Amino acid sequence: xxxxxxxxxxxxxxxxxxxxxxxxxxxxxxxxxxxxxxxxxxxxxxxxxxxxxxxxxxxxxxxxxxxxxxxxxxxxxxxxxxxxxxxxxxxxxxxxxxxxxxxxxxxxxxxxxxxxxxxxxxxxxxxxxxxxxxxxxxxxxxxxxxxxxxxxxxxxxxxxxxxxxxxxxxxxxxxxxxxxxxxxxxxxxxxxxxxxxxxxxxxxxxxxxxxxxxxxxxxxxxxxxxxxxxxxxxxxxxxxxxxxxxxxxxxxxxxxxxxxxxxxxxxxxxxxxxxxxxxxxxxxxxxxxxxxxxxxxxxx
Numbered sequence: 001x002x003x004x005x006x007x008x009x010x011x012x013x014x015x016x017x018x019x020x021x022x023x024x025x026x027x028x029x030x031x032x033x034x035x036x037x038x039x040x041x042x043x044x045x046x047x048x049x050x051x052x053x054x055x056x057x058x059x060x061x062x063x064x065x066x067x068x069x070x071x072x073x074x075x076x077x078x079x080x081x082x083x084x085x086x087x088x089x090x091x092x093x094x095x096x097x098x099x100x101x102x103x104x105x106x107x108x109x110x111x112x113x114x115x116x117x118x119x120x121x122x123x124x125x126x127x128x129x130x131x132x133x134x135x136x137x138x139x140x141x142x143x144x145x146x147x148x149x150x151x152x153x154x155x156x157x158x159x160x161x162x163x164x165x166x167x168x169x170x171x172x173x174x175x176x177x178x179x180x181x182x183x184x185x186x187x188x189x190x191x192x193x194x195x196x197x198x199x200x201x202x203x204x205x206x207x208x209x210x211x212x213x214x215x216x217x218x219x220x221x222x223x224x225x226x227x228x229x230x231x232x233x234x235x236x237x238x239x240x241x242x243x244x245x246x247x248x249x250x251x252x253x254x255x256x257x258x259x260x261x262x263x264x265x266x267x268x269x270x271x272x273x274x275x276x277x278x279x280x281x282x283x284x285x286x287x288x289x290x291x292x293x294x295x296x297x298x299x300x
Contacts, residue, residue: 029121029291030210031298042069043081045112045205046183049190057189057200058112060088093204098146099226101248101296102206108299109207109224115184116221120213122287125270131217138218139188140174142288143203143227145245153245154289155227157196158279160241170281172222172288173198173240184208188223196243197234203227209291214284215264222288246276252293257286 047058054062061069069077089096096102110116143155161168173195177187185205192198209222233243250256251274261268272290273282281289 029287029294031294040081040113041074041077042113043085045185046115047186047189047200047205048182049186049200051200053201055088058185058205060085060092089204092201093226095146095228095230096204096226098148098229099144099152100146101144101152102226104296104299105206105224108295109209111207112185112205116208116210118211120211120219121291122213126213126215128267129215129265129269130213133217135213135217135219137177137184137187138175138220139177139184139191140172140220140222140288141188141192141198141203142172142209142222142224142292143192143198144224144248145227145229145231147229147245150247152248154248154251155196156244156246156281156285157235157240158242158244160237160239169283169285170279171285174220176218184221185223188221188225195236195240197236198227198231201228202231209288209295212284212287212291220284220288222291224292244279246281250274250276251281251289252296254293257290257293 043059043061045058047056049057050063051057056062056066059066065080072080099105141155145153145155147153155173156170157173159169159171173192174188175191175195177184178190181187181190189200189203189205192203193200204226206224206226209224212220212222214220235241235243256274256276257272259270259272261270263269271283272286273280274286274289
């Protein structure tokens with residue numbers, strides 16, 4: 001079923017009242033295609049959470065299989081990954097076959113076993129704006145929902161006004177990487193469960209976009225994933241006011257994205273934004289979508 005309709009008019013404007021707005025050319029996130037992985041010796045992608053079926057939500061191994069993995073020879077590991085685990089992936093994520101962009105995405109995203117390192121691609125734009133404390137690691141889920149008849153949709157949330165960071169703004173589900181998280185993928189999956197009740201069986205991670213820095217002090221790693229079209233959102237009211245979808249084709253069109261300059265803290269700052277009926281998709285969310293577009297454009 002389609003995600004819940006978003007709340008029209010619930011989004012409060014986040015531009016300063018007297019902001020100066022000027023249109024500029026767009027920045028350039030990375031477009032280099034990540035190198036293909038050599039044959040991995042382990043399917044672990046650092047999700048590391050056993051589900052109710054006894055399988056890890058990331059690698060789809062059982063607890064017993066994980067425990068004995070290091071005792072298996074290379075040929076047995078390879079055979080298990082190519083047969084047993086691949087079969088489990090096909091069975092669990094049948095909706096993956098409906099995602100038209102699946103192969104294109106796998107060719108341009110950072111692979112799941114190797115989250116991207118380094119500073120955010122927008123680091124040069126944030127001189128003197130970042131807090132003095134070390135940046136906190138965070139992760140978001142860029143959920144792509146294959147819809148028969150209407151094409152792939154992007155899953156977005158409207159944050160409640162009361163949140164400390166980015167309250168009242170359109171965002172992806174996600175948040176800070178906590179000590180109990182095995183990595184950024186685990187954090188993105190956990191936050192999606194907590195915020196919008198997206199269970200592991202209904203989300204198939206595909207890879208990573210490039211890290212992005214926020215002026216609130218986070219280094220955000222976006223996880224791109226396919227989402228089961230049968231998923232029905234149940235937003236956590238303390239964090240999420242609404243869940244809605246926007247067509248991927250709309251967000252990947254250059255005609256719908258612009259860069260504007262606002263006055264922030266007494267100095268000009270450039271931000272990206274989309275115009276979408278009833279909502280304003282801007283800032284980090286728009287920049288992550290632009291990163292996705294540029295990678296798809298530069299793909300093989």
